[in-house]
Amino acid sequence: MIAYERRASPLHAARAPVAAAYAVALVSSVLLFEHPLALVALGIAIIGAGVLAGAGPSLARAALFAIPFAIIIAVINPLVVREGLTVVLRLGELGPLGQLDVTAEALEFGAILGLRALLVMLAGGALLAATVDADEVLQRFRRISAHSALTAALAVRLVPVLGRDARRLADARRCRPGAAARPGPAERLQIVRAVATGALDRALDVAATLEVRGYATPAATRGARRLREPWSRHDLAFAASALGLVALALGARLVGVATFEAYPRTQAPVGAAEIVLAVALVIVALLPFADRRGVER
């Protein structure tokens, strides 16, 4: 499970909303591009940001789950899309799917879609979870809606609690005489069922704790403010980077740089403009990491 841990990195030194905006800007950029060169550049930026923020292992763990999803997307697309001119495989009549011809264009666009899904999961999932302090975000959100924040806080806290419950149950199962070291599907189902059964009790316990800490009382909502902190160099740098990334992506779309056509034939022109854009995306995303002054809290 990926959880926030304060590390000595420029991204962790930025305030939580700015760090979140940076991750969202990376995700938005990925969603705005289909051009493979731009996506590769953003991939470098995301992995680079993760490594430079000390969240490389978190990204690697997330990739273990994300890559199979990306591959499934890449495989399904050519099977369900009937567009493209270059037939590379004729599978004939396949029941309800009818005549199935796999085209090179559908294969290429499937790979693009898979890559985008992978990058969204890495930036919007792993990087965000590992570098953005959810407590700080929740605290700021509490001023807007106390009850929604209470629900969110409960859900956020329950995830690690139930994760630990599942690990303990799995260990206890291994302590039974004759139990296999790795649980089979039936045993896994038993553990999931036991965790789900206990989830309500756990939720009640955590909710009781939130109650006796005075969460979501009127005073709490009024008090949901922090010391007025001046913007640090890292706040400014990552805010500028987030804005720069979105501006580059939108600008490129407006002026027609890094355009991509999947069908009927794949068109992904690579010229000087695309190369400059790719380099600019990487530089704008990673430049804030160059300044490591004041990264320790």
Place this chain on the structure above:
Amino acid sequence: MLRFEHVSYRYPHALEPALHDVSLDIAPGEFVVAAGLSASGKSTFLRAACGLVPHFYGGEFGGRVLTGGLDTREHGPGALAAVAGTLFQDPETQVVLSTVRAELALPLENRGHAPSAVARGVEEAALALGIAELLERSTHELSGGELQRVALGAALAGRPQIVLLDEPTSQLDPVAGDELVWLLRRLNEEWGTTIVLVEHRLERCLGAADRVIAFEGGAVACDAPPRGFLEWTAENVPALATPGARLFARAGLRPPPAGVKQARATLRAHGLLVEPPSDVAAAPLASDSAPSRPARRLGRRARAGPPPALAFHNVWHERAGGRAVLRGLDLALAPGERVALMGRNGAGKSTLLRHANGLLAPTRGHVESSGRVALLLQNPNDYFLADRVGDELDADALERRGLAALADRHPRDLSGGERQRLALGIVSGGDPPPAALCLDEPTRGMDRAAKGDLATGLRAAAAAGSAVLVATHDPEFAAVVANRVVLLAGGRTIADGPVAELLTGGWYFATETARIVDGALLPEDGAELLRKRMTLEVRP
């Protein structure tokens, strides 16, 4: 500060009331211990005091509770949090945010304190509890003991007028447990904070308390100063008596002591305190808790040649990117040997047990056993996957464990002691018995009667040939169940010897009897020693 007026309460769907006509007054600045056997109503009393009963749990509520002058019928737990800090048993669900600093700040922010007051409150709570170095740590990576201290910090951060604590020392080693009780006493004396503490290990806290309220069947059965309470236990509920009180009762001394200091003062006044230890006091008495000669020989044989039931050879456990939790640990248990594994939080006890049955593999060294190793982890609930007790164990095994009548019950509806027996039955399996039986903190949250039953069961398992290895923070339980103690620190064995040697003569890893009477381990031993001294005194 806290007033109960004819309070009765029944949980939703419960047949019996959890509280029955409870009336009491706790004055500002009092340090009160709430005592009682399991399910006597202690925890419900705390829940009523902090407003969770009835606002959070529902049910039928009668009477009136005033906490810090606020009527709990009109003010919910959130409002009462302004005057009452509350800490429950399970630290896992007592910490709600992801960093320690945010956790400590939460109650202060919730009360609408100014940002500078929040920052100051966090620093002071962290310093008071010795957790300043944890402030930037993520709560998901803390140990149980660390979580407990952070949760306590959150309860204390707002400097509440009254602090309500439900077994706060259950996860702590003896050192941290004693430190916590004295921290509470300091808060009580210096800030005038009212303390209401529910605790099973009364010997830890009676010395600091002004008053003890004992519950029985949801009603107040005794409300007296510690010594008065101990006199009441002797006649009514001996299972609640502290080892020191049992020692005095057996030796025919009065009044019963509320702590080691009082006990030694009484002995000194009677001329029964020997300082420094005399030859008589230094020689441990022959008792079941002291290792017999055959047991000593058995231990040596196990190390010398014949196969031990369980052995750890130069076992290291080095976390990837982290510290070494075990450092070249050697330990052998002979069949039938009963070993208590003790040490501070983080000493490596749980990690060592997890190596015993292969849940963890050593990064260096190896573990060998002469047969199956059964391991009971801390929470027996983790072993229950079925909805019926009868589906967890077969009829014969249930009969052997005294659980046959409960076969149709849900495992989670059993009492703490019954759940422990069921879990022990699950891991022990059928015939043949396991070569070694390992238990990790099995007495957490248990009253003295349930601990006694567990000790009896473990001694029976050892008599049947299983080696028993118990990790525990409870010296009293270790003294009853073990014949050998291994003390760990920093992943290494720092002491290994007979229980009569290891649990006497120390400040923390020692029974209360041993701290009162040098050379004795259990109240029975101490009483005999005192009687001998009395005989010497009266001899011309």
